[in-house]
Amino acid sequence: MLILACTYLYTGLIIIPHILTFPGVFSDTGLLGAGNQSAVWLWVFWHGGFPIGIIAYLLVDQLDRQEDPPQRVIPLAAGMVTVTILIVLLWYVLSTMGNDWLPAIIEKNNYSILLTSGVGAVVWLLNCSAFILLIWLRRGKNVLTLWLTVAVFAFLLDVTVTLFAGARYSLGWYTARLNSLVAATVVICSIIYEVNKLYIRLVKQHVQLVESQDELRSANEKLTKLSNLDGLTGIPNRRRFDEMLARELHESAGKNSPLSLLMLDIDCFKTYNDHYGHLGGDAVLKRVALIIEDSLTGTTGIAARYGGEEFAVILPRLDVEHTQRIGERIRAAVEAEQILHKASIVGNFITVSIGAFTMLPAQNTEFEEMVAFADQALYSSKSDGRNRVTAFDQLLNR
Incomplete structure (x- = not known):
């Protein structure tokens, strides 16, 4: 040329x-x-x-x-x-x-x-x-x-x-x-x-490139959404929960503010599946997830499916009293829904047991410790008869 x-x-x-x-x-x-x-x-x-x-x-x-x-x-x-x-x-x-x-x-x-x-x-x-x-x-x-x-x-x-x-x-x-x-x-x-x-x-080619970028961005958003959300309930999954709790722990330490965690378990869920079938169990998981999210309206709480019939709720900047109040609100809302459960040893309807832990400012609790403390409180709720909220502080008082 x-x-x-x-x-x-x-x-x-x-x-x-x-x-x-x-x-x-x-x-x-x-x-x-x-x-x-x-x-x-x-x-x-x-x-x-x-x-x-x-x-x-x-x-x-x-x-x-x-x-x-x-x-x-x-x-x-x-x-x-x-x-x-x-x-x-x-x-x-x-x-x-x-x-x-x-x-x-x-x-x-x-x-x-x-x-x-x-x-x-x-x-x-x-x-x-x-x-x-x-x-x-x-x-x-x-x-x-x-x-x-x-x-x-x-x-x-x-x-x-x-x-x-x-x-x-x-x-x-x-x-x-x-x-x-x-x-x-x-x-x-x-x-x-x-x-x-x-x-x-x-x-x-520029127009095609822009369209391809938009399609790629949309596909990435869908992929991110699918990888972060639970396929059954539509709320964040365990992977996303781990990311959010780690982030909130970092921010809480930086701002010197409290951070609370609720661990929830549907009472007698195995017997529900045995009695009503897995499709009925899936329907219950969806309804309970929706009730938890509705109960968090007006708060900064974040709900996630932790695994199986277990759910978790992260509550940034809430003290022990407010955390227990929100846990009680969730428990009462599930019970008030009156989802029939004739095989339950607790009552005739679906109920949940809840364990709560609040990390106070300057406490510097680790990720695994926070989950373990909330789990201990949840285990206590189930041991004490289920359908109740137990705070980790109550275990320490005992």
């Missing part, structure tokens, strides 16, 4: 001395020390250099090699641009200062000698070769190739018409000038088209 870019840079630059040295444009004999052969020789260098650049572009494109690393692109481009400018300067100096050394290929605006001398034939063959190679090697692979084929064909037509026109300012000569304009602009049009197509594709 750098070779192709420098080919068009070469074409654009060499036009400048060609116009300035052309007789009758800015002066009768041309500027920049132009001789009588300068403009026509610059035309030869121009129309011979363009197909050489196209041929080089095609041949290099056939090489199977890795792309240049980004750090090499800028110095490589700078070097190629510099070489292109130096070549144009060389042709300018040769066609003006060396005007007398170059063979005469025009006499009084008639350049039939250009064709008979063989110079014109070489230029035509170069353009023809570039056109044939372009069709043979690229076969219209993309829009750039198609437009480049049109440009090279227009250049070939320009050379052909110019050579057979035989003189300046003839109809053929003006036709050739028109083809030069076409050759210089068609690739610019193709580049604009390609850039626009690339931009549209990038926009579509």
